[in-house]
Amino acid sequence: EEFLPRSIGPHLFFWSLVFFFGIMPAGMLTENTTQPPLLFRKTAPYLFLIVLALLALYPVFTANFVWEDETVLGSPQLHSATGLADIWLKPGQSILLDYMPLTYTTHWVEYQLWGMKPLGYHVVNLLLHITNALLLLYLLRRISMPGALLIAALFAVHPMQVSSVAWIVQRKDLLYTFFYFLAFLAWMRFNEKQSWQRYLLVLVLFTLSMLSKRMAITFPVAAFIYSWWRDGLITKQRILQLLPCLLIAFPLAYIVNFTLSEPATPPLVVLSIPQKFILVGRNLFYYVGKLLWPSEHVPFYPPCSLNVRQPLLCLFPITVLAALLALWKFRRRIGRGPIAAAAFYIATLLPVLGVAYWCLMGRTYVQDHYQYVSSIAAFMLVGYGVSVFAPRLFCHADKCFAAALLLPLVLVAQQHTALYQDCETLFTPNFAKYPTVAPEIAHNLAVGLLRHKKLPQALYAADYAVRLKEDDAQHWQLKGDVLMELHQLKEARAAYEKGLQITPHDENLINNYASTYIFYGDSPNPESAIPLLLDALSRHPRDFRLNANLGFAYKVAGKKIEAAEYFGKAVALNPARCNPEILYQYGTLLIETGQAQKAIAPLRQACAQINDPRYVSALRQAETAPSK
Template sequence: MLAPGNRNGPQDFPVTDQGEPLRIDGRIVAGLLLLTVIAYLPGFSCGFIWDDDAHVVNSRPVVSPDGLAAIWLEPGSVPQYYPLTHSSFWLEYRIWGENPLGYHAINILLHAVSVLVLWRVLVGLGLPGAWLAAALFAVHPVHAESVVWISERKNTLSGLFALASTWAWFCWWRSEPGAGRRCWWLSGLLFVGALLSKTVTVTVPAAWLVICWWRGGRIGRRECLGALPMLLLTVPAGLMTIWTEQNHIGAGHLDLGLSSFDRLLVAGRALWFYAGKLFWPGDLVFIYPKWSIDSNLFVQWLYPLGAVMAFAVLWWQRSRLGRGPLAAVLLFAGTLSPALGFIDIYPMQFSFVADHFQYLASIPLLACASWLVTTGWHASRGSLLVLVLAGMTFVRCGVFHDTGTLWRDTVAKNPRSPLALTSLGNQLGETGLHELAERRHRQAIDIDPRFPDAWVNLAVELQNQGRGDEAFRVANAAVELAPWLPRARVNLALGLAERERYDEAVRQLEAAVAGDKRFVMAWFQLARIELLRDNETGYQRATEQLRRLNPRLAGEFSPSHAPQDRPSP
C-alpha cells in the first residue's frame, strides 16, 4: 500500500515532490494577483447587464434590510436558491447600494483568490508548472463572462469554496491515517459553502476520487469514506436546484424537443466545443448559435463517438502516457456534466453552450496544457502564452461594459439569436430609437415565432409608441403563446384596463400572481385596477401583499388617487 506521503503511482507523468512546502513564494503570489487584476482592469468600470438588476437592485430580499430570512427560508424569493450568493449581494448592497463598481471589484477579488488557492492545490499535488496552470486559469478569456458578469457571482464564489474545499480535503488525504481530521471537517464545511453558492459544484467530491486515482493508481476504502458524506450532500442540493429550475426559473415550461439520443448528441458536441474554446478562444459570444440537433444524421454522431474514442485511447495508452491525460479529460467531462444537456436548464432555450458553464471544468485541461508547456517547451513560451491570453481577456471585458454594448456585440456575432435581438430592441427603445427597437423585436419573432419574450417586448414597444390597438393584439398573442408567463398576462391586463374591461383585466392579473406570487408589478396593477372598479376587498388584498413585497410602491396608493399605468418591465 502506498504511504500517505508517497501516493505517486508508477504509471503517471512526472510530478514533483508532493509534500506541500510551508513556505509560500511571495513573488508568485504577487505576480498572480497583479496579473489577474490587470487582465480584468476594464471590469471595474462595467455596469449592470441583463439579469444583474434582478439579482441585485430589483431583488426585494437583497435591498430589504430584513431580506436575509427570505433568501434562506423562502425558495423562489430570489431567482435561484443559492442563498450564500444572494447573501453576499445583500451584504454588499448595504455597502455599495446601486453602484456596480463594488460588485465587480468583489467578483474580481474572488477570482484572484481562487487563482491562488488553485496554485496551492496543484503544488500540493506535485504538478509541474502549477504556477502556469493557475496563471492560465486567471487570464483565460473564456472566464471573462464569469468574472465580469455580476450575476455570475455564483461561479466565482462557489469556485472559491470548491477549490478551498479541495485543498483541505487533500491536506487530509496526504496525512497519516487517523490524522488530519480538522482538515477533513474544514473541507466539508467549505464544500457546503460551495453548494450554497451554486450547486453545479456537486461534482467536486467525485473529482477528488479521480485525482486520487491519478496520483495513486487506486481508490481505496479511506478515499471513498472520506468523500462519501460530501457525495451524500449533493443529492438534496441537486434535487433542490432541479425543482427551482422547473418551478421558478422557467425550465418546467421548456419544450426543447430533445429525445434521449438527441441529448447524447448535444453532450458529445458540447465537450468538443468547450475544449475547442479553451485551446482556441476566438469568437467568444455571450449567446452562441443554437445547434440544430437531428439524431438521424450520422455526421452528428461523430461528436459523441469521437469523445468515446478519446476516452478509450487514453485508457489503453495509460501505461505509456500515464494516468494524467485520462484523469484530465475525466475531470473535464465530469465537471461539465450538469451542463451537457441531460437535464433541462433555462438557458438551453437560447443555446446549448455558454462560456460560464466551464469556469471550473476548464481547470484540468489547463493544468494538463501547463504540464505539456513546462516539460516540453521553454518556460518563456508559457509566459508569452499567458500574456497573449491576458490581452484577449482585457479586450473581452469591454464587451460587458453595459447592456447596449453586450447585445450589439452578441447580435453582430450571432445575428439569429432571438434573445439578443429582442434584448437589443429593449435597449434601443429605452434610448428613444423606437423604429429600430420595433424592427429588432420583429426580427426575433421572424426567427422564432414561439419565443414569448419577443412578443411581450414588442407589445410594450408598440404601447410606448402610442399604437395601443396593435399593442393589444400582440399582447393577446403573447398570452395565447405562453399563458404561464406572468409578464405576458400583465401586459394584456393593461390593455384590457385601458378599454375599461376591468373584470377581464383582473382575471389576467390573478393568473399572473398565481404563477408568481412575488411579481410586484402584477400586484401593483391588480391594486390599481381593483381601485378603479371600486372593489375594496380586492384592493385591500392586493395592497397588503404589495406592502409585504414593496412598501414604497404600496405607499403610492390612496383611495382618492389611482396611480397611472405603468408598462410591465
C-alpha cells in the same frame, strides 16, 4: 470594435507589451537562478496574478446589468429582511427556479449595501475571481506542480472565464468554485493526516459549494481522481470516505432538477441515447476548441447537428473514447497525469455535456462559462509542458512561451469583457451572426436598444423575437414597451393584450398595460386600470409597482385617500430605497388629506435622494403646516 470602450486602444496594447516583456523575463513565471529576498519570492507570484487579472478584466468596472441581471437583482426576496429567510427556507419560490441560497444571500447583502448600482456587484465578482486564481496557485504550489504560476495565470485571464466574471448572475460560478477549491484543500489535508475534524471540514465546505451552485456535485469524483493521481490506489475506504458527499449532493440536485426546473423543451432536449452520445463528443470537441482558439464570444451559439444517420458524427465521441483508452493504456509509460487531467476535465463538465437536462438546453447546447473549473485540467497540461519541455529548446524558452501565450489571451479577454457594457453591445454581434438561434438574442438586443432610445431598431428586434416565439408573453410585453416609447398607444395596448392572453396573471404585464390608461393618452382612463391592478394585487400583495401604480390610478381618478393608502403600502415595501417620485406623491397626498406631520419623513427622504424644487417646496409646506 465599435462596441469597445474608448479606454481600449493602442496605448493599452503598448503597456501590455511593456508589462509582459518587462516583468515576465524577470523570472516571475518560472524558477529563477538568482535568489531574491524570501518575502518577495513568496508574494510576487500572487501579486503578479492580481495585476494580470486586473489588466485582462478591467473593462468590467464600466459594465452594466445585462440579460438576467436585473431579473435576479429585482426579485422581491432580495429587497426585504424576510426575503433572506425565503431564499433559504422556500426552495419552491427560488429566484429563476434555481435553488442557490448561498449565492442569492450574497446578492441580498449587496442589494442592502448599494441597491441597483452595478459597480459593486462587478467588483465583488472580480474579487472572487482573483481570489479563486490565488487559491488555485496555492493548491498547485502545495503539490509542487511544475508551471503552477502559468496554470493559475491562464485560469485568471483566459477569455473563456470572462462571462463568469462580467455577467453578474454568474456569481454562482465564482462562489461555488471558491468553496470547491477550499474543499479540495481540506481534502488534501485529510489525505495527509486523517482526522474527523478535517473530514467534517471537507463536508462543510462541499455543502457550501453545493448551496452556491449544483455543478459542485462533481467534487467527489474530482477528489477521487486527484487522490488516485497522487498514489495510484483505488480503495474501498476512499470510496466510502467520499460517499457522504454524494448523499449531500443528490438531494440538493433533486430539488432543482425535478421540482423546480422548467420542463424540457423540444426540439433540443428530447434526444435519443445515440444523439446524446454524439452530443457529448461534439461538446467536448467544442470546449477544447474554445480553449485553444477563444476568438468568438456570444451568449448563444447555434446547436450542432446530431443526425444519427451521418456516421461521421460518431467520430466525435469515438475519438474521445479512443484517446481515453490510449492514455489509460500508456499510463505507466507517460505517467498518470494525462489520464487524470482528461478524466478531471470530462467529469467536471459531465453535467452540462448533454447526458442530463440543464436550464438553457432548450436553446443552446454550450456556453463558455460552463468550463470555468474544468478548464484547469487543460491549463495544467499546458503549464506542465511549457515548464518542463520548453527550457530544453533554449535558455528562457519557458518565459517566452508563457509571454506568447498570455499576451494575446489578455487582449482578447479585454475585448470580451468590453462586450458586457450593456445588452446592446453584448447581443448585437450575436444577433448579427446567429439571429435565429434563440429569441432571447433579439429580445435582449431590443432591451439594450430601447435603453439607448434607438426606437426603430428596438422595434425591429422586438418584432423579430415575437416572430421566433409568438407564445412568449415577455416578447409581447417588450414590443408594447417599445411602441409606448414611439407613442403608438393603440398598438402598444394590443401588444400587451396579446401577452395577457398568454399569461393573464403576469404582474409586470398588468403593470405596463394598466399604465397605458393612467399616464398616457389625451384623456387618461384610470377606471379601466384600477380593477386590473386590484385583481393582480390580490395575488401579489407585496409587489411594489402594483401598489405604486394603483396609487397613481386613484390619484388621477381624484380619490386622494385611496391613493395615499397605496402609495404608503409601496413605500413600506421598500422604505430604504424607494423611488423619490413615489415618496413625493405620497407626501403631497398626506398634506392634502390633512396629515402634514406624517408627510415630513417621506418628503425628507425624497429630498435626500434628489434636490428637486418640487420636493423641497412640498417639504417646507409640510413642516410649516399647522399640526392637527
